Amino acid sequence: MTESTIGIPVPAAAARKISPSADRPFGTFMPRLLTGLGILLLWELVVRAFAPAYVAKPTTVILAIPRVIIDPAFLTATGQTLGAVAEGLAIALVAGTAIGLLMGRSVMFERAIRHYVNGFYAMPMIIVLPLFSLWFGYSGAARIATIIFAAIFSIIINAADGARSVPRDYLEVARAFRSDRLSMLVEIVLPSSVPYLLAGIRLAAGRALIGAVVAEFFLSVGGLGYFILYNSRTYHHDAAFVGVLLLAAFGVGFELLVVGCTRRFLPWYRRDEKAD
Amino acid sequence: MQQTIRRHAPFWLSIFAGLALWEIAGRNSSPAFLVPFSETLVRLWQLIVGGDFIAQFLDSATLFITGFVIALAGGVPLGLLLARVRVLRVGVEPYLMTLYATPMVALIPFILSLMGFGFAPKVLVVFLFAVFPVLYNTVEGARSIKPELIEVAKSYRSSEWSLWREVMLPYTLPYIMTGVRQAIGRALVGMVAAEFFLSSTGLGQLIMGASQNFDTGGVFASILVIGLIGVGLMRLGLKIENHFARWRQ
Numbered sequence: 001m002t003e004s005t006i007g008i009p010v011p012a013a014a015a016r017k018i019s020p021s022a023d024r025p026f027g028t029f030m031p032r033l034l035t036g037l038g039i040l041l042l043w044e045l046v047v048r049a050f051a052p053a054y055v056a057k058p059t060t061v062i063l064a065i066p067r068v069i070i071d072p073a074f075l076t077a078t079g080q081t082l083g084a085v086a087e088g089l090a091i092a093l094v095a096g097t098a099i100g101l102l103m104g105r106s107v108m109f110e111r112a113i114r115h116y117v118n119g120f121y122a123m124p125m126i127i128v129l130p131l132f133s134l135w136f137g138y139s140g141a142a143r144i145a146t147i148i149f150a151a152i153f154s155i156i157i158n159a160a161d162g163a164r165s166v167p168r169d170y171l172e173v174a175r176a177f178r179s180d181r182l183s184m185l186v187e188i189v190l191p192s193s194v195p196y197l198l199a200g201i202r203l204a205a206g207r208a209l210i211g212a213v214v215a216e217f218f219l220s221v222g223g224l225g226y227f228i229l230y231n232s233r234t235y236h237h238d239a240a241f242v243g244v245l246l247l248a249a250f251g252v253g254f255e256l257l258v259v260g261c262t263r264r265f266l267p268w269y270r271r272d273e274k275a276d
Numbered sequence: 277m278q279q280t281i282r283r284h285a286p287f288w289l290s291i292f293a294g295l296a297l298w299e300i301a302g303r304n305s306s307p308a309f310l311v312p313f314s315e316t317l318v319r320l321w322q323l324i325v326g327g328d329f330i331a332q333f334l335d336s337a338t339l340f341i342t343g344f345v346i347a348l349a350g351g352v353p354l355g356l357l358l359a360r361v362r363v364l365r366v367g368v369e370p371y372l373m374t375l376y377a378t379p380m381v382a383l384i385p386f387i388l389s390l391m392g393f394g395f396a397p398k399v400l401v402v403f404l405f406a407v408f409p410v411l412y413n414t415v416e417g418a419r420s421i422k423p424e425l426i427e428v429a430k431s432y433r434s435s436e437w438s439l440w441r442e443v444m445l446p447y448t449l450p451y452i453m454t455g456v457r458q459a460i461g462r463a464l465v466g467m468v469a470a471e472f473f474l475s476s477t478g479l480g481q482l483i484m485g486a487s488q489n490f491d492t493g494g495v496f497a498s499i500l501v502i503g504l505i506g507v508g509l510m511r512l513g514l515k516i517e518n519h520f521a522r523w524r525q
Contacts, residue, residue, distance in 0.1 A: 028366050036365030055390065111286040116294060122510040123503040124465040126472065129406055130487030131495050135309065210379040217381070224381070232385035238386065248378040255377055 056237040061245075064238035074227060074239075078246065081223035084140065085205075085212050086146025092204060095148075096155030097197060101189055103156065104163020114160075122155035125211060129218045143215040143223070150211030151204035158200025162193025193267055202258040206251055213247065292513055311493045316500060320494035329482065333501075336478030339395070340467045343402025347459060351407045352405025352452055356444055357412025365415065372415075376408045380466070384473050393475035398467075401474065405466030409458035453520040457513030464506055 040058045047057040068074050103110045103117070128149055129142075136142035166189050174184050216225030224243050231240035295313050302312025311319070323329040358365040384401060391397035421444060429439050471480025479502055486494030 003293065031363050031367035032370055036371065039371065051390070056386070112290050112293065115287060115290055115360075118506050119503065122461065123506045124461070124468050126465060126468050127483060127499050127502045129472070130483050131499060133489065134487055134492060134495065206377065206379070210381055213379055214381050214469065217384070228382055228387045232389050235389070237389070244378075244382045244386075247382050248374060251377040251379060252374055 012164045054233065054235040054237050056241040060238045061241050065242055068239050070241040071239075074243070076226050077222060077227040077243075080221075081141075081212050081216070081225065082250075084143050084223065085147060085208050086142050088212070089151055089201075089205060089208050091144075092151035092208070093197075093201065094154055096152040096200070096204075097159045099192070100156040100159020100200075101163045101185055101193065103160040104166075104193075105185065105189060110160070117153055117156050117160075119158060120149075126214050129215060132215075133219060138219045138221065140159075140221055142219055143212060143221050146215040147208045147211045151208040154203040154207060155197070155200040158203070159193055159194045159236045162196030163189050165196070168191045195262065198258055198262055198266075202255060205254045205258075209247065209251060209254075303310075308490060308492055311496050315493055316496040319491075320500065322496035323494065323497060332478050332482045336467060336471065336480070339398055339402060339470065339478060343399045343466065344406050344459065344463045346399065347403045347406035347410055347463070347518060348456070350403075351410030351455070351459075352414050355411045355452075356418050356440060356448065358415050359418030359421075359448075360440075360444070365419075369415075372412065376412055380404050381469055382472070384469060388474055398470035398474050398477075402463050402466040402472040405469075406459040406463035409462060410455040412451065413451045413455030413458070414448060416454040417448035419448050420451075446508070450517075452516045455513075457510075457517045460509050460513045461506070464509060468502065 044057050044059060048056050051057075099113075103113065129146060132142040132145045132149075136145055153171070170188050170192065171184065174188055179187075212223065213225035213228075215221065216223040216227055220226060220229075224247060228240045228243040228247075231237070231243070298313045300312075302310045302315070307315075320329075358368060380401075384403065387397045387400055391400065425443055425447070426439065429443050434442070441487075467478075468480050471478045472484060476484055479498060483495055483498035483502070486498060
């Protein structure tokens with residue numbers, strides 16, 4: 001497991017590369033397919049045997065998918081949650097990058113706020129919900145605030161790591177050309193921190209999604225989280241479970257997107273593969 | 277002496293500056309919005325003396341420890357098994373990854389409607405939050421055991437049990453501890469989430485109650501305490517991890 005300098009784990013989600021090699025007696029596809037089918041079968045049987053009829057099981061969830069994904073309520077909810085996550089992530093990204101780069105390049109600033117950044121990062125983010133509900137009311141604003149709070153600290157920490165790791169030569173050359181501090185920050189420190197930023201965004205996106213769902217549970221604001229809560233309370237577990245599947249797909253999809261971007265645009269940067 | 281002062285001075289300076297900022301901002305804004313640090317401490321003291329706080333804290337601690345211990349006791353053996361039996365690991369791996377990336381909070385409404393309001397569903401939530409980091413890192417660690425080690429053990433006719441106990445477990449321990457550190461943070465989130473959304477108990481109830489009564493001081497006092505617990509547990513996790521990391525080359 002790769003560790004960044006202040007002990008924040010770099011997600012090992014994609015740290016694993018699975019390559020088929022000759023010494024393996026089985027392919028990877030068949031065992032996976034069989035395990036997947038086995039899990040689904042077991043789930044189906046257990047629910048059929050022991051649970052009440054409304055409990056989600058694979059067959060009914062699959063049947064519910066076509067019905068749910070054209071349901072306007074579901075589409076609105078998805079749009080609301082994704083919109084809030086995108087907005088919160090964008091704010092967290094801009095503010096977090098600015099703070100993080102400053103932290104990485106200014107010792108004074110770093111010393112002044114690093115304990116707070118680490119402290120807030122270690123805090124279970126959902127405890128701010130009661131406070132945000134007092135501050136912003138039971139509204140979408142409180143959800144955005146929660147998403148920003150959930151996302152910003154991992155971005156700050158990674159941006160600061162990135163800014164610290166800028167090769168000294170680059171900065172010396174820039175200084176020799178009498179570059180001022182701001183353009184050094186924007187034109188040298190920022191671009192060379194991009195890989196770290198991507199790692200930060202990957203972490204932040206997962207946390208932002210959790211923040212959005214938790215906020216919707218707590219604040220009863222419309223969105224995918226509330227859709228799940230409402231449907232499971234009214235015993236429409238199948239519809240609710242489609243929402244969970246979509247959330248999982250977003251979580252995994254974003255992860256793959258960031259990994260793909262790193263491979264495509266920063267092919268020299270192999271932080272992922274170092275973990276093995 | 278002088279060196280310790282110099283080393284710790286920036287830390288205390290920044291803490292004092294932050295607290296002073298909090299105090300000043302609190303005094304100059306509406307008490308419904310922000311309560312100064314001094315009043316937060318007073319409120320915290322009242323909660324502690326009232327006896328409520330200690331009981332709630334113990335409640336939360338019981339939940340946390342129960343869920344965490346079960347996650348550890350389940351995750352480590354299962355992780356070692358997955359690493360040992362290749363077909364099993366290859367088959368389960370993608371599903372494990374998906375579950376590791378899925379926001380577990382989304383499952384809470386289902387747990388609520390299936391299991392109701394008792395202690396067991398809350399333990400399940402903490403367990404679900406904590407088990408995947410443990411499992412994932414255990415598999416990761418056990419997978420990296422050099423095949424030579426296992427071959428040597430085998431050629432000395434080591435039994436499967438002693439192979440696990442004397443080769444696999446010690447070798448994997450540092451990785452397990454990485455999982456433990458990650459799981460501590462997640463289990464804490466799970467604990468608060470369970471106390472918020474399932475039956476309301478413990479520190480979660482304390483903070484919810486304060487928020488519903490517009491007792492901003494109580495909210496800040498609870499956040500301060502849970503925040504400090506979070507930081508303390510994270511430190512502890514890092515210490516444990518670093519202690520065992522010396523084994524890793």
